[in-house]
Amino acid sequence: MKLTGAQILVECLKEEGVEVLFGYPGGKVLSIYDALYQDDFSHIINRHEQGAVHAADGYARATGRPGVCLATSGPGATNLVTGLATAYMDSVPVIAFTGQVPTTLLGRDTFQEADITGITMPITKHNYLVRDVADLPRVIKEAFHIATTGRPGPVLIDLPSDISDGKTRFRYPEKVSLPGYKPTYNGNFKQIKAMASALRKAEKPVLYVGGGTTISGAEQELLELAEKTQIPVVTTLMGMAAFPSSHRLALGMLGMHGTVAANYAVTECDLLVAIGARFDDRVTGKVETFAPQAKIVQIDIDPAEIGKNVPVDIPIVGDIKKVLTDLLPLVTPGDTGAWLAKTGAWKEKYALSYERNEKYIAPQEVLEILSELTKGEAIICTEVGQHQMWVAQYYQFTKARSFLTSGGLGTMGYGLPAAIGAQIGRPNQLVINVAGDGSLQMNIQELATIAAYRLPVKVILLNNSYLGMVRQWQEHFYAKRYAGTFLENPDFIKLAEAYGIKGFLLNEREKIKDVLAEALAVSGPVLVECRVNPEENVFPMVPPNGAINQMMGVMES
Amino acid sequence: MKHTLALLVVNQPGVMARIAGLYSRRGYNINSIAVGETEDPKVSRITLVVEAEAAHELEQITKQLYKLVDVIKISDITLDDSVERELALIKVKSSSANRSEILQIVDIFRAKIVDVSRSAVIIEVTGTQDKVEAIIALLKPFGLVEIARTGKVALVRSAVRA
Numbered sequence: 001m002k003l004t005g006a007q008i009l010v011e012c013l014k015e016e017g018v019e020v021l022f023g024y025p026g027g028k029v030l031s032i033y034d035a036l037y038q039d040d041f042s043h044i045i046n047r048h049e050q051g052a053v054h055a056a057d058g059y060a061r062a063t064g065r066p067g068v069c070l071a072t073s074g075p076g077a078t079n080l081v082t083g084l085a086t087a088y089m090d091s092v093p094v095i096a097f098t099g100q101v102p103t104t105l106l107g108r109d110t111f112q113e114a115d116i117t118g119i120t121m122p123i124t125k126h127n128y129l130v131r132d133v134a135d136l137p138r139v140i141k142e143a144f145h146i147a148t149t150g151r152p153g154p155v156l157i158d159l160p161s162d163i164s165d166g167k168t169r170f171r172y173p174e175k176v177s178l179p180g181y182k183p184t185y186n187g188n189f190k191q192i193k194a195m196a197s198a199l200r201k202a203e204k205p206v207l208y209v210g211g212g213t214t215i216s217g218a219e220q221e222l223l224e225l226a227e228k229t230q231i232p233v234v235t236t237l238m239g240m241a242a243f244p245s246s247h248r249l250a251l252g253m254l255g256m257h258g259t260v261a262a263n264y265a266v267t268e269c270d271l272l273v274a275i276g277a278r279f280d281d282r283v284t285g286k287v288e289t290f291a292p293q294a295k296i297v298q299i300d301i302d303p304a305e306i307g308k309n310v311p312v313d314i315p316i317v318g319d320i321k322k323v324l325t326d327l328l329p330l331v332t333p334g335d336t337g338a339w340l341a342k343t344g345a346w347k348e349k350y351a352l353s354y355e356r357n358e359k360y361i362a363p364q365e366v367l368e369i370l371s372e373l374t375k376g377e378a379i380i381c382t383e384v385g386q387h388q389m390w391v392a393q394y395y396q397f398t399k400a401r402s403f404l405t406s407g408g409l410g411t412m413g414y415g416l417p418a419a420i421g422a423q424i425g426r427p428n429q430l431v432i433n434v435a436g437d438g439s440l441q442m443n444i445q446e447l448a449t450i451a452a453y454r455l456p457v458k459v460i461l462l463n464n465s466y467l468g469m470v471r472q473w474q475e476h477f478y479a480k481r482y483a484g485t486f487l488e489n490p491d492f493i494k495l496a497e498a499y500g501i502k503g504f505l506l507n508e509r510e511k512i513k514d515v516l517a518e519a520l521a522v523s524g525p526v527l528v529e530c531r532v533n534p535e536e537n538v539f540p541m542v543p544p545n546g547a548i549n550q551m552m553g554v555m556e557s
Numbered sequence: 558m559k560h561t562l563a564l565l566v567v568n569q570p571g572v573m574a575r576i577a578g579l580y581s582r583r584g585y586n587i588n589s590i591a592v593g594e595t596e597d598p599k600v601s602r603i604t605l606v607v608e609a610e611a612a613h614e615l616e617q618i619t620k621q622l623y624k625l626v627d628v629i630k631i632s633d634i635t636l637d638d639s640v641e642r643e644l645a646l647i648k649v650k651s652s653s654a655n656r657s658e659i660l661q662i663v664d665i666f667r668a669k670i671v672d673v674s675r676s677a678v679i680i681e682v683t684g685t686q687d688k689v690e691a692i693i694a695l696l697k698p699f700g701l702v703e704i705a706r707t708g709k710v711a712l713v714r715s716a717v718r719a
Binding site: 308 | 616
């Protein structure tokens with residue numbers, strides 16, 4: 001029997017085990033929506049295409065399975081751009097389908113035509129414009145394969161409406177044939193032995209853990225490695241949930257808003273082992289002063305990441321889980337006692353702290369209490385800015401895939417739709433979106449999606465009436481000229497309630513625990529607006545392009 | 558330093574755009590790019606001449622190119638023993654008075670005159686880039702009207718390597 005392209009799409013999704021599609025209808029995806037309707041395929045209508053792509057991304061990050069979204073041609077497709085770039089920077093497997101004008105009208109500036117494959121070329125791992133319905137099953141098979149293997153990333157498939165309507169005999173291919181695509185999974189054993197030997201010889205080693213560890217699912221192997229070798233662990237923003245925050249060997253986040261202990265340890269170490277981390281500028285600060293004495297080992301599945309920003313002594317291309325599994329039998333407990341005493345002393349002396357005052361709620365305290373109340377077991381999504389950094393600093397993560405944040409692109413408006421995807425992917429987990437007042441308003445329409453699907457997402461809004469991170473930079477580097485950073489905000493409680501979401505106002509320090517506990521106990525969605533100190537800063541802070549051991553706002557305890 | 562890269566890519570629309578886009582996005586320079594089908598119609602060969610100062614820069618370029626799903630193989634053949642050719646069409650001002658002088662230059666370079674009119678000739682020349690540069694320099698005093706160059710194509714002499 002022959003099927004239409006739209007029906008084939010639905011069949012392929014089923015073949016790939018896709019359980020839900022995030023999307024938004026429009027003229028050029030009508031037949032796809034009709035096929036979804038016919039099949040009663042599970043579909044979430046977001047309130048903006050950007051919401052749909054971030055939700056697919058959040059679903060993927062929370063579950064480890066690919067997230068799938070759908071948008072119409074033209075503006076629908078271009079609204080996916082930020083979400084695709086977000087997923088690309090953080091290596092998230094997202095498959096985006098877009099409608100397109102029929103092939104006969106391509107290139108004529110037809111109504112709602114946009115060259116989305118051209119536009120998304122640099123922000124997708126790969127993309128396709130399907131020109132023959134007979135190619136569709138192969139293209140979808142390849143897209144899922146490419147998105148989920150090697151270094152994951154988003155793949156876009158553009159579907160002209162005559163392809164969705166065209167008919168062909170459907171057969172889903174069993175294998176893909178991509179001569180130019182062969183990711184390397186097994187690390188070179190010689191290199192792994194060299195790494196083991198370097199670990200043995202090092203006196204002051206540090207494990208520098210990034211998001212690749214989570215993508216590879218190597219949290220257990222990492223824990224074993226750290227404990228067996230007794231090497232302290234520093235994490236990037238993307239790697240925060242890959243190692244238990246409260247572990248004795250955890251020194252916290254490194255880089256611009258990293259802990260003193262992490263930044264000192266990296267600066268003084270003699271061996272730095274990068275595990276699925278890419279030496280981002282927010283991590284290294286000034287490259288010349290980054291880990292200046294260290295021999296550098298880098299494990300990454302993407303060969304192009306090796307030595308991209310920093311020269312590497314022992315490169316290992318491969319899947320982290322596989323490489324660490326091969327490495328573990330070769331390592332022996334090292335004598336790192338003196339080094340651990342030193343890093344431990346830094347950790348104690350320069351523990352993260354903030355000023356508590358009677359007048360204002362400190363946002364850090366809200367997050368400390370949130371961490372305590374949830375035992376560090378919630379899935380935390382964030383937007384981008386100060387609140388994001390405070391979450392990384394103060395939430396005590398205990399579980400893999402529990403921190404969903406836009407690390408590479410820094411996308412404000414990511415958290416709320418990502419929380420939708422996470423909640424749908426993991427319905428029995430507590431999902432919390434920690435937001436700032438600026439970021440929340442970037443995709444606030446998604447409150448309607450949360451309400452419509454009765455998703456029990458908890459929004460913790462840290463409202464300081466500023467674009468806080470930008471204001472902080474203006475305070476320190478632009479002589480307190482707060483250009484464009486003060487926000488005159490709506491009544492968030494009323495707004496939440498207008499969407500049918502229960503609102504809580506928190507404006508007294510003594511009530512933080514009670515209000516949060518009450519809000520978390522609600523079975524449905526809630527929004528807690530915390531009125532926090534408007535001029536609170538994220539400290540410590542490494543000034544842009546500074547050395548990471550030269551931090552501002554360091555407090556000794 | 559200039560490097561010659563020989564690429565085998567999947568022969569489908571958009572491949573050139575992906576490569577050119579990657580170059581401009583990452584801030585690399587392409588001196589020339591030549592593309593054509595190979596013996597296998599599913600595969601195209603691209604000869605790229607690129608500028609890269611440091612070794613790690615070229616390494617990054619190569620690794621980034623490899624990340625493109627449509628790129629099958631990349632070889633840096635700069636130092637290999639290879640046959641390198643470029644074709645140029647050169648339109649030169651010419652009258653009956655100086656035509657024989659131009660013909661002499663054409664003969665020396667084993668080039669060909671492929672079109673003649675009263676005021677100009679078109680010369681076809683094939684050879685290494687140096688040879689093409691040399692004939693252009695010699696023809697310049699006559700007055701160059703237009704030039705079309707293909708960019709370099711190259712094959713390594715051994716039969717086994719791409």
